[in-house]
Amino acid sequence: MAILTLISRRLAAALVLLGVLSVLTYGLLVASPGGPEQVLLGNRPSTAETRAAIRAEYHLDDPFPLRYARWLGDAVRGDFGISIYSREPVVDVIADRLPVTAGLAGYALLITVAVGVPVGLVAAMGRGGTLDQGITLTSLVLLAVPPFALSILLLYGFAVTLGWFPVFGAGETPMERISHLTLPAIALAAAQAAMVVRQMRAAALDLAGQDFLTFAKARGLPRRRIWIGYALRNAALPVLTVGGLLLAANLTGALFVEQAFGLHGLGALLIGAVGQKDIPVVQALVLFGGAIVVAVNLLIDLAYLVVDPRVRHGAVAS
């Protein structure tokens, strides 16, 4: 019962959030310089007739709420209009770019978790030792290096000098895709893995002083059981939140890395669309980004339900 209320509450909150976001997004068009018809016309010559035609086509003379409702209705059905620049449906443009970014984001998250979690645990285990200090220092350096700078370093080292990885593009076949995305994913994951390392280290240190860990040892449980069933599971809770937020950030904000590696992803699309004042595309991307953040947070909440019985049984308000 508690689960159902929790989920429905979260869903309702997500819907409200998206609603507010959509109003703001739609407002972009209205508030843009030169008025909506100028934006929608783009660089085409603007005569009185074309402007009238646009006004009629986009129902620009209707009151704002009506226009918004119509736009929202279309948007919900997946119709964000036509890109001003490429004259293709916005949804197609995004669908074309999404796989690259999604692949990159997923790959980066995989690296982040696969490296960050164990390294963080190891650092906590050897607290204060040389290894711990080395890990802490490295993670600080990685946090400080901007992703685009790291991208260039990686490109120079592994793609140009050593020639292990391609320099440019996203590749065609799945295998090619992996090798093409490896360096960008590393560039993206480096700082994030450093964050997860620090988070995991703090969580595990916090755990190390807990009685239940000592009690588990005192019962002679196998080491694997203690590390996975006790330390990792309990430390995973805070890391889960960070991981989810990182995924959302990757999907919407991998601009620099995409630019550096010449990947035609969503980040590159957003930069282009902003530069060309391609408002429908910007609108769709903003709304899409918002939806992703909301959806990922919802997923985190659901994951908490699975992992933490206290949340599942409503013992603590999450």
Next chain:
Amino acid sequence: MTLLDVTGLTVTGRHLIVDGVDLAVSAGETVGLVGESGSGKSLTARAVAGLLPKGLTATGSVTLSGLELLGARERVLRSVRGARVALLMQDPFAMLNPLCTAGVHIAESLPRSPRPPSPFPPTDPGASPFGTVPADPGASPALPQGSGAAPTRWTRATRRAEVLRRLAEVGIDDPSVADRYPFQLSGGMRQRVALAAALARDPELLIADEPTTALDATTQHEILMLLRNVQRARGMGVLLITHDLRVAFELCDRVAVMYAGRLVESGPGFDMAKVPAHPYTAGLLAALPSATVTLSRLEGIPGGVPAAGDVTGTCAFAARCGQADSECTQERPPLREIAPDRHTACLYEVRPRPRAEPRAVTPREASADETLLRIEGLRKRYGGHVALGGVSLRVGRGESVGVVGESGSGKTTLARCVLGLVTPDEGRIELAGLDLTRRARGGGQAHRLVQCVFQDPTTSLNPSLTVGSTLAEAAAQGTPEGRLSVAELLDLVGLPASYAARRPRALSGGQRQRVAIARALAVRPALLICDEPVASLDVSVQAHVLELLRTIGRELGTSLLFITHDLAVVRQITDRTVVLFRGDVVEEGETARILDAPAHDYTRRLLASVPPTP
């Protein structure tokens, strides 16, 4: 036969913590290790289990039936832990993995494969005072019968049946408990589950480190009795670590007293209770509050526990001892045998202490007739939980009223309502004619009338303020006329004026609580609410603080509303007592009458769970 043999155990971190402890536990024997906080008793236990926190090292020798454990490889230790030596810890709320059910805790602790004839049958239901009857006859003992060959693997069903059997052994006959998570269980239930998990591999020795300290009085008693029954049924050796002499005497065959990292006395509990052979033990015994007699004066032990490293060459207790002479500081007195199996580290015979006279129970002066605090029909609900179900009580001017109850009885909610920290749903609180239930809280006058001393002085004092600024800040809230200076306040609670420059960190627990009391008194309140003010303090310090509260009540005419679960404390400090049970007042009257002749069943149960004072 000696099961556990500890000789010359020394634990060092940055300082010396445990200094040459010798200890032996035989099979089937319960040995108590008693000491106040900082005596090194818990670290002794940890060292025996090979679970010292990082940064601490142990030297000496710890052998288990001849097997040396100190300095043994981790692999050896892992094979011993759980299987031969089990450790039960203090805090049932922190000991279990919050993400696993009770059943999982027990199941994961079971041996790899079922042992053919289970060597330890569950305690005989008849012998258990809790009526342990397996709820589901089909679910009880379930090892396949008659197949001849012992099963070599757990199946889902046998494992589940074994888990239920283990739960039944610790007095939980409700099979659904196995599927509950720790946060869904009460403290007592958690401690039972933890005990079942600790015993899952049938160890020969159980080290119980303050297993009941975090529990309510009645639960405490139940768990102690359970420990005793399980120990007897299994013939197991038990090393019980406790700060409470009464618990040790009640449960243990032999008792060893630790002070500043070393043993000062050991022997059969019965003898020690009658004739303590070390002044420290005698002092501890004298400091114990009694639930049966009201004493005219509570005697603590003066001074504080020294660091083990500072007293290596002398008697550790000499500085606080009433009969110490120059001999005592010449060299460290050895643990000498004064009778068979009876040792003391004191050079002299302990002079019998003049036992404080029982206080003549005088009816309170006339001023008690004048009502200071009147509470009528106070109700408070939290969701579906009724914290207060219509509580009424009154406190007279200068009177000391005890509110007794266990966790969940609503006593803390009551205090918080009076303090204005919680808004009651219904009812009336009137303090010196001021209606406290209203939102305005009497135009900010309320906090000058009522102040509070909380349980834990470590967290109730701002660590970044000096004692002086804490007190000055508090005093500034009061009226300008008759404002007490910091020095006067410190003097009031028996601390030197120089302490004003210190921060709470540099004070001991008892001194911190004195500062907290001074802070509460700074505005000269008419009513002082004390919420378990001595529950986190050691016995010797507790006596000082109680005596202080008693004097202050007498000298300043401050009324006390004393909230506690400890009946012995109530006996010493209050005139009248109110017994709360699940948000309702079940009994009320003069303290001595209630404790001598309890009328309500619940009061009787509370009284029965107080360990007898030797």
